[in-house]
Every structure is written in C-alpha cells, then in structure tokens.
Amino acid sequence: MQPATDIVWSWLGEIPDPEIPAISLADLGIIRDVGYEDDRLVVTVTPTYSGCPATSVIALDIETALVKRGAEKVEIRQQLSPAWTTDWISAEGREKLRAYGIAPPAVAAANCAGMLKAQHVVCPHCGSDDTVNISPRGSTPCKAQFRCNACMEPFDYFKAI
Numbered sequence: 001m002q003p004a005t006d007i008v009w010s011w012l013g014e015i016p017d018p019e020i021p022a023i024s025l026a027d028l029g030i031i032r033d034v035g036y037e038d039d040r041l042v043v044t045v046t047p048t049y050s051g052c053p054a055t056s057v058i059a060l061d062i063e064t065a066l067v068k069r070g071a072e073k074v075e076i077r078q079q080l081s082p083a084w085t086t087d088w089i090s091a092e093g094r095e096k097l098r099a100y101g102i103a104p105p106a107v108a109a110a111n112c113a114g115m116l117k118a119q120h121v122v123c124p125h126c127g128s129d130d131t132v133n134i135s136p137r138g139s140t141p142c143k144a145q146f147r148c149n150a151c152m153e154p155f156d157y158f159k160a161i
Contacts (some may be wrong), residue, residue, distance in 0.1 A: 002031065002039075012024070012025055012034070012043070013027065015062060018054045018059075018139050024093070028088075029084065029088025040076060041066060043062055045074050046057065086104075094107075101156070119160070123153065131148050144157045
C-alpha cells in the first residue's frame, strides 16, 4: 500500500538540508512535487542552483528516508526550470534560518532590479538593521558575509536569487 502524498510531504519536511541542517528540504522550497506514476513514488527536486554540490546527497537523503518509511520504488527527478528562487523558502524556513544565525532573504527580494541597490539585511543575532556587507561570498556560494555594526557579530546572509 502506497502512503498518501500528504504523508510523504510530512516525511520530506523532516529531512534536513545537508548544508544548513536547521532547515528542511521542504522548507527550503526545493521539493517541487510529489506524486505517483504507476507503482513509483516520484519526488521532483529543483536544486538551489544548477551546480549545487549537494544535489546528489539531497537525492540520496530523500530516497533513503522514503525507503526507510516503507516506500518501495522511489524516483528522484531533477527539474531545473523554472529555476529555484529564495521566494520559495517557507515562512517557517525563514524563521529557522534566522534562529540558526543566517539572515534570510526578504520575501520578493529575488529580482534583477532589486539586486542593483544595496540590500537591507537585518542581523539575525540582535535584530539591528545597521549591517554591512563585508564579502559577496559566505560559507557556501548561496550566501554572502555581513557584519552587524550594533552587536559586531559577523553572519551569513542567504542571497536573494
């Protein structure tokens, strides 16, 4: 007997992102679809970017978790279009990022015109908006390094894309 797709979604909500374990793959918004084709459970994933080094680990984590729960035939499909955007991160996911010490991108910040102006980034540690970008590169390619002028703490900012 195949588990219902809403049950599968709840299981996917428990799988942590391998690079940011505080957020689930579902909250990150990379799980695009869950459904059945014949006797196969098909999970469609859009990586955060096409060269993401964690893509194969994510696919293996999904397959392992679902098989462990009783899914017999699992297929992981990669979908590159439309490209993933930080707008797909759930509200709960944004809070999990903040609690983990990573400033989440603002909702609807992912647009070309918005990237031409200075980004308004709030410190995830103290909540101050007196922050400065100290490097366009953070701990992973999808993050930038910022520093808070109020609490003087450095932190990662999840780039809006």
